Amino acid sequence: MRHAEQPELHVANTECFSEGNLRKIQEIMYEMKAEAGSHLFWEGDPADRLYFLKQGRIRLTKSNDEGKSYILYVYNKGDMFGQVDPFVHSLNSFNAEVTEDSTVGVIQQKDLEVLLWQHGDLAVEFMKWMGLMHRMTQTKFRDLMMFGKPGALCSTLIRLCHTYGKQQGEDIVITKKFTNSELADMIGATRESVNRMLADLKKSGIVSMQQNLIVVKKLNDLKTICQCENCPKDMCRI
Amino acid sequence: MRHAEQPELHVANTECFSEGNLRKIQEIMYEMKAEAGSHLFWEGDPADRLYFLKQGRIRLTKSNDEGKSYILYVYNKGDMFGQVDPFVHSLNSFNAEVTEDSTVGVIQQKDLEVLLWQHGDLAVEFMKWMGLMHRMTQTKFRDLMMFGKPGALCSTLIRLCHTYGKQQGEDIVITKKFTNSELADMIGATRESVNRMLADLKKSGIVSMQQNLIVVKKLNDLKTICQCENCPKDMCRI
DNA sequence: AAGAGATTGTGATGTGAATCACATCGCAAT
DNA sequence: ATTGCGATGTGATTCACATCACAATCTCTT
Numbered sequence: 341m342r343h344a345e346q347p348e349l350h351v352a353n354t355e356c357f358s359e360g361n362l363r364k365i366q367e368i369m370y371e372m373k374a375e376a377g378s379h380l381f382w383e384g385d386p387a388d389r390l391y392f393l394k395q396g397r398i399r400l401t402k403s404n405d406e407g408k409s410y411i412l413y414v415y416n417k418g419d420m421f422g423q424v425d426p427f428v429h430s431l432n433s434f435n436a437e438v439t440e441d442s443t444v445g446v447i448q449q450k451d452l453e454v455l456l457w458q459h460g461d462l463a464v465e466f467m468k469w470m471g472l473m474h475r476m477t478q479t480k481f482r483d484l485m486m487f488g489k490p491g492a493l494c495s496t497l498i499r500l501c502h503t504y505g506k507q508q509g510e511d512i513v514i515t516k517k518f519t520n521s522e523l524a525d526m527i528g529a530t531r532e533s534v535n536r537m538l539a540d541l542k543k544s545g546i547v548s549m550q551q552n553l554i555v556v557k558k559l560n561d562l563k564t565i566c567q568c569e570n571c572p573k574d575m576c577r578i
Numbered sequence: 579m580r581h582a583e584q585p586e587l588h589v590a591n592t593e594c595f596s597e598g599n600l601r602k603i604q605e606i607m608y609e610m611k612a613e614a615g616s617h618l619f620w621e622g623d624p625a626d627r628l629y630f631l632k633q634g635r636i637r638l639t640k641s642n643d644e645g646k647s648y649i650l651y652v653y654n655k656g657d658m659f660g661q662v663d664p665f666v667h668s669l670n671s672f673n674a675e676v677t678e679d680s681t682v683g684v685i686q687q688k689d690l691e692v693l694l695w696q697h698g699d700l701a702v703e704f705m706k707w708m709g710l711m712h713r714m715t716q717t718k719f720r721d722l723m724m725f726g727k728p729g730a731l732c733s734t735l736i737r738l739c740h741t742y743g744k745q746q747g748e749d750i751v752i753t754k755k756f757t758n759s760e761l762a763d764m765i766g767a768t769r770e771s772v773n774r775m776l777a778d779l780k781k782s783g784i785v786s787m788q789q790n791l792i793v794v795k796k797l798n799d800l801k802t803i804c805q806c807e808n809c810p811k812d813m814c815r816i
Numbered sequence: 817a818a819g820a821g822a823t824t825g826t827g828a829t830g831t832g833a834a835t836c837a838c839a840t841c842g843c844a845a846t
Numbered sequence: 847a848t849t850g851c852g853a854t855g856t857g858a859t860t861c862a863c864a865t866c867a868c869a870a871t872c873t874c875t876t
Binding site for chain 1: 809
């Protein structure tokens with residue numbers, strides 16, 4: 341597996357595929373454009389395809405009756421996402437919001453099945469990719485449930501470092517702006533709570549701001565708060 | 579896919595496999611006994627195999643520094659579980675507690691890979707199984723995070739109905755005893771909170787007790803509380 | 817049948833986080 | 847400069863749930 345050097349940005353979740361197999365997958369998809377602000381799919385739409393994000397940014401969200409909404413995943417260039425399950429008429433359970441103009445490859449589940457059928461090595465890699473995605477969900481689950489809101493925030497900051505972090509001396513700059521509200525929606529808290537928690541982290545010198553970007557100065561202190569288990573970077577992402 | 583009739587118990591998560599493929603999987607595993615009270619594996623053990631539960635009951639738990647522990651999954655006869663991921667030295671992130679004397683089939687990841695390689699149709703079914711397991715985690719995530727502790731409890735009761743429920747006229751009896759503490763550990767609450775919430779549900783006639791078993795009398799009211807989306811029964815389980 | 821230990825039930829109190837209500841800041845459009 | 851508006855910052859209040867403390871009950875053992 342190709343592995344991320346320290347200051348690399350955007351390690352795609354498809355890193356676990358070999359070049360050849362990634363190419364095979366790319367051969368069966370058709371390209372599609374989606375504008376920032378649009379939706380790739382909605383909750384309740386049929387879920388019979390995967391998406392490969394060639395360019396742009398897409399987040400999966402879930403909202404409840406009261407209109408409160410949660411950001412569950414954020415995907416970037418090179419990431420693949422979507423649902424595969426054994427139900428004939430399976431439905432998406434999330435909304436896919438396009439937050440930056442995107443180019444996506446659409447993979448029909450049928451076509452994928454044929455590919456898996458034909459190429460044993462691809463099937464094995466695909467299984468590992470699915471396992472990776474599942475564990476990513478599980479570790480996030482753990483982080484958000486087990487250590488209160490401060491723990492959830494710290495874990496999210498660590499994940500952001502892994503996804504958007506750029507080394508700067510001892511510090512890590514999160515090279516993408518997130519508003520307090522967005523962070524709040526990622527951890528199921530209110531923007532006010534995030535604001536107060538961030539203020540605390542700043543006061544204790546664990547993070548600071550630099551042109552509206554969050555700079556993590558003491559990664560280890562963040563890790564302590566959310567009882568980080570130092571799981572592989574490819575897994576511990578947003 | 580074979581589908582559960584209303585009063586059937588223990589619909590295994592391997593239902594999505596065809597008989598033939600299930601047999602193939604069974605052929606590559608070796609049998610093992612595990613006593614109630616023992617552990618099949620611990621957090622941090624190498625994770626290079628899957629488990630097929632032939633008989634008994636096993637739960638996956640996670641505990642934090644303060645010793646508080648969460649029950650994440652409960653597996654029964656016919657269920658398969660374990661981790662598959664692309665890391666060479668992957669570690670288990672949960673503890674597997676054997677709660678009833680069990681017989682398990684152990685499947686080495688290596689052997690599984692060979693099987694997937696050889697049998698395209700099995701690879702496709704396996705992929706769907708993994709997708710199902712992932713969605714199960716995601717829906718549980720949603721239920722536990724989004725609707726407060728009462729929502730989490732109601733969702734858990736619904737899941738217990740799907741896994742252990744027996745129709746009794748209009749009602750559903752959960753044919754397995756769970757203590758308040760166990761329920762609490764499933765939703766990340768305290769036993770006192772569970773006790774009070776259950777008392778409320780009893781008072782409003784939504785559930786009742788019958789020889790220490792929980793009887794759900796108004797499933798729809800439970801569904802309302804946790805904004806149930808009526809996802810497939812095979813998915814909405816403990 | 818008695819006693820120990822686990823489980824349930826319930827009040828009082830503490831605490832983290834949501835909610836509400838505003839003030840302030842930064843910035844783009846006019 | 848002025849207005850508008852989204853984002854940030856902060857106090858006061860409310861609410862959900864944990865914690866503590868203890869009594870009651872149930873269940874298993876011998």
